[in-house]
Amino acid sequence: MSQHDDKRRKLLGRLNRQLAYTAPLLALAAGGAVLHAAAGDDAAVADVASPSDASLMLASNHAEGAAEAQGEAEGDAQGEAEGEAEAEGEAEGEAEGEAEGEAEGESEGGASAAVARPEGYSPAYSETGDNPQEMLARGEELYYDTSLSSNGLACASCHGSDGQDMGYNSTFEQPFPHQVAMAANQFGMSEVHADEMVQICMVAPMAAEPLEWGSEELTSLAAYMVEVQKRVAGEPHDL
Ligand code: HEC
Helix, strand or coil, X not given: CCHHHHHHHHHHHHHHHHHHHHHHHHHHHCCHHHHHHHHHHHHHHHHHHCCCHHHHHHHHXXXXXXHHHHHHHHHHHHHHHHHHHHHHHHHHHXXXXXXXXXXXXXXHCCCCCXXXXXXXXXXXXXXXXXXXXXXXXXXXXXXXXXXHCCCCCCHHHHHCCCCCCCCCCHHHHCCCCECCHHHHHHHCCCCECHHHHHHHHHHCXXXXXXXXXXXXXXXXXXXXXXXXXXXXXXXXXXX
């Protein structure tokens, strides 16, 4: 065996060991830059097929480059793995929290307990409209009131001011009660009345306690929303 062949075999052996070790890690990391390094390895192997010292040295350098990339990949992969572990920890924490919350809620009638009309309650507004003007004026006032939320928002922050209605889905074009995605997804309610929708937005986007059932605040806001609903649907309204 010539000296040349021997040298070549050693280099190839080294290259193969590095590639064999590197490839699975690269596959693991699967990042753009790292995949580039893997493509570089293929080129290095192709180089080796035409044996000249120059190309072998080139191949070897490629392999060393790949080994460095592998080091980085390993670091990244570990970093990601740790990050994931933390994220999983949080997710588990949340899941447990939710499960507990649901379990508690269930004994009182499900996640909708706080936002669904309680038994025996009858609203002090009409859901077909014709509510007193003072009630609507009070509802409008509350619609702009940031003190209702715990996060500085008012209903108008998301739903628009000066009659420029926004943030509503097409379900809002139907008179109450009707189906609302947020109510179904977050509270398991197949349809909602205007006062229930006010409570849902109080609890979820406004991050506040629900209003007291039968309070003038809830009654006024619900009456106001009945008219906003008509306005959004392009029907005659009292606003
Ligand atoms: C952070 C944004 C945000 C705030 C603040 C907010 N809402 Fe909403 N609201 C939404 C979103 C999002 C929807 C759409 C829900 C859906 O259709 O699934 C919605 C939908 C509604 C609907 C219509 C749902 C329907 O189709 O019938 C009403 C009524 C409503 N909100 C009232 C209020 C009231 C009253 C307040 C203040 C007490 C308020 N919202 C505050 C985000 C908000």
